[in-house]
Amino acid sequence: AQSVTQPDIHITVSEGASLELRCNYSYGATPYLFWYVQSPGQGLQLLLKYFSGDTLVQGIKGFEAEFKRSQSSFNLRKPSVHWSDAAEYFCAVARGGGADGLTFGKGTHLIIQP
Amino acid sequence: GAVVSQHPSWVICKSGTSVKIECRSLDFQATTMFWYRQFPKQSLMLMATSNEGSKATYEQGVEKDKFLINHASLTLSTLTVTSAHPEDSSFYICSASPRQLNTFGSGTRLTVV
Numbered sequence: 001a002q003s004v005t006q007p008d009i010h011i012t013v014s015e016g017a018s019l020e021l022r023c024n025y026s027y028g029a030t031p032y033l034f035w036y037v038q039s040p041g042q043g044l045q046l047l048l049k050y051f052s053g054d055t056l057v058q059g060i061k062g063f064e065a066e067f068k069r070s071q072s073s074f075n076l077r078k079p080s081v082h083w084s085d086a087a088e089y090f091c092a093v094a095r096g097g098g099a100d101g102l103t104f105g106k107g108t109h110l111i112i113q114p
Numbered sequence: 115g116a117v118v119s120q121h122p123s124w125v126i127c128k129s130g131t132s133v134k135i136e137c138r139s140l141d142f143q144a145t146t147m148f149w150y151r152q153f154p155k156q157s158l159m160l161m162a163t164s165n166e167g168s169k170a171t172y173e174q175g176v177e178k179d180k181f182l183i184n185h186a187s188l189t190l191s192t193l194t195v196t197s198a199h200p201e202d203s204s205f206y207i208c209s210a211s212p213r214q215l216n217t218f219g220s221g222t223r224l225t226v227v
Contacts, residue, residue: 034216043120043207043220044158090157094216101148101160102209102216 002027002093006105013081014113021076021108023091032094033074034102035065037087044090050074061085086112117141118210120219127198127226135193135222137164137208143188144210149181152205152221164191164208198226 003026013019025031032051036044048059055067065076074091088109092102117140127133137147145166150158162183163171170183180202182194195202207221 036218041205041221041223044209044218046215046217049215092216095160100211101163102158103160104157106157 002031002095002103004091004093004103004105006089006091006108008108009106010109010111012111012113015083016080019076019078019081019085019110021089021091021110023074023076023105024072025074025091025093026072027093031067031074033065033067034092034094035059035063035074035076036090036092037061038090038107039087047076047089081110081112083112083114086110116210116215116217118208118217118219120208120222122222123220124223125225127224129199129226130197132194132196133198133224135195135206135208135224137191137193137210137219139189139210142210144191145188146211147185147191148209148211149183149191149193150207150209152207154205158207161206166191195224198224200226202226 005024034049035047038044047063048057050057050067057065063078067074088107090107091105094100119138119140121136147164149161151161152158161176164183164185166185172178185191203226205221205223209218
């Protein structure tokens with residue numbers, strides 16, 4: 001069965017500093033990987049996804065993620081965070097291919113310090 | 115494109131009553147939709163896969179008689195929480211997957227009192 005691990009429950013970053021959120025997955029086949037952001041009481045917004053091809057994926061809001069098969073990782077990065085980036089971030093893997101239900105990590109709560 | 119609309123955004127109901135939540139694909143047809151549940155400060159858990167014109171597929175541990183899913187058209191799936199109890203209070207969110215985008219609705223906050 002597939003699983004997703006986000007080892008950091010909370011991360012605090014100063015505004016303007018760089019950010020990296022960790023995600024490790026366990027999946028037998030080629031993974032379809034996603035990063036979502038959720039503001040309090042809101043739905044999920046897709047930041048980026050990886051299905052195949054270039055392992056460095058560009059997303060919205062200045063985010064990028066790198067797929068590393070050897071490390072089973074799909075870490076999310078941003079060179080300079082803004083106060084509006086404070087939110088909950090979820091990494092997810094698609095079950096059975098790209099059009100299937102998702103298995104989510106537990107999420108990382110990002111706090112931005114002024 | 116690929117917008118999923120969910121209604122209502124929040125609902126409060128009395129214990130023992132039933133509540134229906136709607137999930138609509140606005141600009142695409144969705145033969146499959148997904149329903150998730152999220153407890154406060156926790157992750158999302160897949161509850162069931164809703165299939166247009168056929169029975170839903172429920173995840174292990176999800177009571178199909180408690181959470182009734184109907185997917186009667188290519189743009190609408192409904193989740194009915196029957197005989198709701200306080201432990202059913204949660205954030206319910208649906209998604210559809212046009213072109214493998216896994217687009218989510220804005221969620222429904224259910225509070226059972």
